[in-house]
Amino acid sequence: xxxxxxxxxxxxxxxxxxxxxxxxxxxxxxxxxxxxxxxxxxxxxxxxxxxxxxxxxxxxxxxxxxxxxxxxxxxxxxxxxxxxxxxxxxxxxxxxxxxxxxxxxxxxxxxxxxxxxxxxxxxxxxxxxxxxxxxxxxxxxxxxxxx
Amino acid sequence: xxxxxxxxxxxxxxxxxxxxxxxxxxxxxxxxxxxxxxxxxxxxxxxxxxxxxxxxxxxxxxxxxxxxxxxxxxxxxxxxxxxxxxxxxxxxxxxxxxxxxxxxxxxxxxxxxxxxxxxxxxxxxxxxxxxxxxxxxxxxxxxxxxx
DNA sequence: CTCATATATTTAACATGTTAACTTGTAAAG
DNA sequence: CTTTACAAGTTAACATGTTAAATATATGAG
Numbered sequence: 405x406x407x408x409x410x411x412x413x414x415x416x417x418x419x420x421x422x423x424x425x426x427x428x429x430x431x432x433x434x435x436x437x438x439x440x441x442x443x444x445x446x447x448x449x450x451x452x453x454x455x456x457x458x459x460x461x462x463x464x465x466x467x468x469x470x471x472x473x474x475x476x477x478x479x480x481x482x483x484x485x486x487x488x489x490x491x492x493x494x495x496x497x498x499x500x501x502x503x504x505x506x507x508x509x510x511x512x513x514x515x516x517x518x519x520x521x522x523x524x525x526x527x528x529x530x531x532x533x534x535x536x537x538x539x540x541x542x543x544x545x546x547x548x549x550x551x
Numbered sequence: 552x553x554x555x556x557x558x559x560x561x562x563x564x565x566x567x568x569x570x571x572x573x574x575x576x577x578x579x580x581x582x583x584x585x586x587x588x589x590x591x592x593x594x595x596x597x598x599x600x601x602x603x604x605x606x607x608x609x610x611x612x613x614x615x616x617x618x619x620x621x622x623x624x625x626x627x628x629x630x631x632x633x634x635x636x637x638x639x640x641x642x643x644x645x646x647x648x649x650x651x652x653x654x655x656x657x658x659x660x661x662x663x664x665x666x667x668x669x670x671x672x673x674x675x676x677x678x679x680x681x682x683x684x685x686x687x688x689x690x691x692x693x694x695x696x697x698x
Numbered sequence: 699c700t701c702a703t704a705t706a707t708t709t710a711a712c713a714t715g716t717t718a719a720c721t722t723g724t725a726a727a728g
Numbered sequence: 729c730t731t732t733a734c735a736a737g738t739t740a741a742c743a744t745g746t747t748a749a750a751t752a753t754a755t756g757a758g
Contacts (some may be wrong), residue, residue: 412664415599415615419674419683420577422690424617427570429694434567452562463736470571474729475714477738499723517559518699527566530696536566539689543569546682546686547576549677552739593744608705622744624708646706 433523441516446471446479447488451505451513454489459504461494488512580670588663593626594634598652598660601636605649608641612677635659 415421431445438448447545449469452462457468466476483489488509494500505513528536562568574605578592585595596616601607613623627650630636635656641647641654675683 406581411600411668412599412660415596416691417600417687418611419671419687420574420581421596421599422687422694423570423574423577426694427567427574428617429697430567430570433697444713447564449568452559452565452568455559456561461736470568470575472714472716473737474716474739478714493734496668497724497736499721501737513559521559524566527693527697531693536690536693539693540564540566540569540687542682542686542689543573544563546674546678547569547573549570550576550580550674591743608706618744619746620707621709621746625744641706644706644754646751648707 434520437519441512450479451509454505455513459502461500465503584666588659597626598656601652602660606649608647612650626658
């Protein structure tokens with residue numbers, strides 16, 4: 405018998421391992437689409453969150469897009485230059501800033517979403533629409549349970 | 552009437568967003584434990600996979616630990632120096648190498664797992680043992696479905 | 699055997715993740 | 729007011745992610 409730590413299951417069967425593997429499997433076909441549109445996965449998250457929330461402060465953006473503050477600073481620097489987002493000082497707070505989608509950022513979302521949603525359709529056909537919705541709600545329930 | 556393209560849901564309700572958020576929530580309490588043991592999350596994945604599989608080639612290790620080849624090269628360089636793993640040329644293939652756990656690597660796993668498994672217990676108590684197992688198997692089914 | 703092609707790993711280059719320290723502005727006692 | 733504590737972003741430093749190119753060896757066709 406091979407000496408193996410007693411209760412550890414194989415990594416792919418672990419919670420963290422399954423989550424990471426699933427995320428990788430889901431994103432693998434989507435990343436090329438984002439590359440086609442000229443955005444990284446993180447830039448895409450920023451665009452989506454701005455699309456969800458409208459103009460927001462950087463801290464809120466970072467939390468919502470699951471990014472760190474320094475990453476947001478860096479990522480926004482380029483996105484502002486490319487004209488995808490607009491950044492303005494926060495009139496309510498001299499320390500902070502407000503970021504919002506530009507028209508061209510919005511256009512990029514529209515165009516790219518048409519491709520990624522097609523891929524999502526493929527997932528729902530393979531896995532089941534209801535089943536996929538259930539999986540997502542269970543993930544959210546897990547997050548709520550362990551917080 | 553033609554089927555209309557579905558709209559983008561809020562990022563946290565998307566499949567990729569829920570997977571990323573769940574992974575982050577699960578790992579947040581575990582990362583400090585790994586830091587305590589002196590390993591990064593990626594080094595921990597390497598140790599776990601070696602524990603699962605025994606001595607393996609680098610390519611297999613990279614795939615199993617969900618790492619890229621260059622990352623494995625870099626990570627192993629330090630782990631070999633620290634004596635956590637042992638690296639030897641592959642007698643069957645002059646290009647490759649074989650990596651295996653050292654005794655101290657195995658000891659680190661044993662000790663750290665006792666902490667991480669305790670945290671996992673907390674998850675199962677909050678979320679339900681059966682429910683958690685079901686979630687993991689659904690994640691694996693999703694991976695299989697979209698491959 | 700020799701050439702062409704494929705595979706395993708490394709190196710290099712740059713983007714992002716991650717933590718800590720720093721800067722500036724806000725808020726609240728006193 | 730002024731002092732002190734806190735909060736928002738940035739900068740800096742280093743590890744890892746990620747792709748492409750380079751190196752070395754293996755394999756198969758002729």
